[in-house]
Amino acid sequence: MKKLWKIFSGGLVFENPLLVLMIGLCSSMAVTSTVSNGIGMGLSMTFVLLFSEIFVSAFRKIIPSSVRMPVFLIIIGGFTTIVDLVLKAYFPALSKSMGVFIPLIVVNCIIMGRVEAFSYKQSVLASIFDSFGMGLGYTWVLIGMSAFREILGNGTFLGIQVMPQSFQPILFFILPPGGFLIFGLFIAFNIWNKNRLTRKAEAKENA
Amino acid sequence: MDLMKIFIVSMLINNIILMRFIALCSYIGMTNDVGQSIGMGIAVTFVTVLATAATWPLYHFVLAPLHLEFLEIIIFILVVASLVQLVEFYLKKNVPGLYAAMGIYLPLITTNCAISAVVFENISLNYNFIQSIVYAIGVSLGYLLAMILLAGVRQRMETSPVPKFLRGTPILFISTSLIGIAFMGFAGLIK
Numbered sequence: 001m002k003k004l005w006k007i008f009s010g011g012l013v014f015e016n017p018l019l020v021l022m023i024g025l026c027s028s029m030a031v032t033s034t035v036s037n038g039i040g041m042g043l044s045m046t047f048v049l050l051f052s053e054i055f056v057s058a059f060r061k062i063i064p065s066s067v068r069m070p071v072f073l074i075i076i077g078g079f080t081t082i083v084d085l086v087l088k089a090y091f092p093a094l095s096k097s098m099g100v101f102i103p104l105i106v107v108n109c110i111i112m113g114r115v116e117a118f119s120y121k122q123s124v125l126a127s128i129f130d131s132f133g134m135g136l137g138y139t140w141v142l143i144g145m146s147a148f149r150e151i152l153g154n155g156t157f158l159g160i161q162v163m164p165q166s167f168q169p170i171l172f173f174i175l176p177p178g179g180f181l182i183f184g185l186f187i188a189f190n191i192w193n194k195n196r197l198t199r200k201a202e203a204k205e206n207a
Numbered sequence: 208m209d210l211m212k213i214f215i216v217s218m219l220i221n222n223i224i225l226m227r228f229i230a231l232c233s234y235i236g237m238t239n240d241v242g243q244s245i246g247m248g249i250a251v252t253f254v255t256v257l258a259t260a261a262t263w264p265l266y267h268f269v270l271a272p273l274h275l276e277f278l279e280i281i282i283f284i285l286v287v288a289s290l291v292q293l294v295e296f297y298l299k300k301n302v303p304g305l306y307a308a309m310g311i312y313l314p315l316i317t318t319n320c321a322i323s324a325v326v327f328e329n330i331s332l333n334y335n336f337i338q339s340i341v342y343a344i345g346v347s348l349g350y351l352l353a354m355i356l357l358a359g360v361r362q363r364m365e366t367s368p369v370p371k372f373l374r375g376t377p378i379l380f381i382s383t384s385l386i387g388i389a390f391m392g393f394a395g396l397i398k
Binding site: 022023024025026027028029030069070073074077078080081084085099100103104106107108109175176177178179180181183184185187188191192 | 225226227228229230231232235236277279280281284285288319320323324327328331372373375376377378379380381383384385387388391
């Protein structure tokens, strides 16, 4: 149980896919100009990751390693198609504003990376925990970034006005360069947080 | 004129990395020095154009008449992946000089988002064949340009005093943000 918890929590801070492993960056900045896009992308990604990891890990003994890449791509592509079609049918506005980033989940390095590095070698149960950790680690960063960008750049949160009327929105944060800036600061924050947690753990060991 | 517009917009105004955040993984990973970033940029340009030339006819002459548009994602990914593999075999056998220069980057670009984005967008933007090729060239040259710019900045940064809490990756993104602000000036080029 402790080991599973470690796999899960690793995805949130110490091995956060965006802030530490630096994979899957492409979508993270493009979709975070509004909070609803951030949530939608985070959940779509978690869904595809979860099912791809389960399938790969369940079939890991019968997938020959020489053709594993195409097999992974087909599994991931299948679940991405499901997400794409579901969003198109039930959330057309969301699907439109996320645009090309839904099909790009297929080549999102997070999924390919976790499937290759983790679930091809581990049991189904461990893969489920890993995908939840990684998926939620991805989602919290997206929601955090999009909250900053939407509040500062537009004065709203989930479309609801939160800043006083006199507040002049800082357009810069909605524009692409603002995304890079916020992301840089998020990484700096995560490095600080990681160091703090490590120091705390060391102090506990020494005491 | 129309083609020129597509080219300028896709290369500078909607720069794939700085304005649209696609292909960031390789942007951060492969810009340690200028030579490396040029190699990667050229490899991506080459494969993007080839992939466009392969997927556009496939969609319009095979998938669309058979009403199999929903298979777009899976088919295109397989085409790009196998195309990269074929190019690798071909270069290894017939153009060993180019292979030595480009070889290590080829496997890496199988999952490069720039290529996949271009092949999907050529379809969703309803471009004809010539426009698609021009779009592919524009996007990938924009990619090359952004790679070279960041690689140059990174080389200078090695010797600069960066504030401690921003050392490593945070400063890379902040520099990118500044390059991006500069690129926003291009938006006035086309009305």
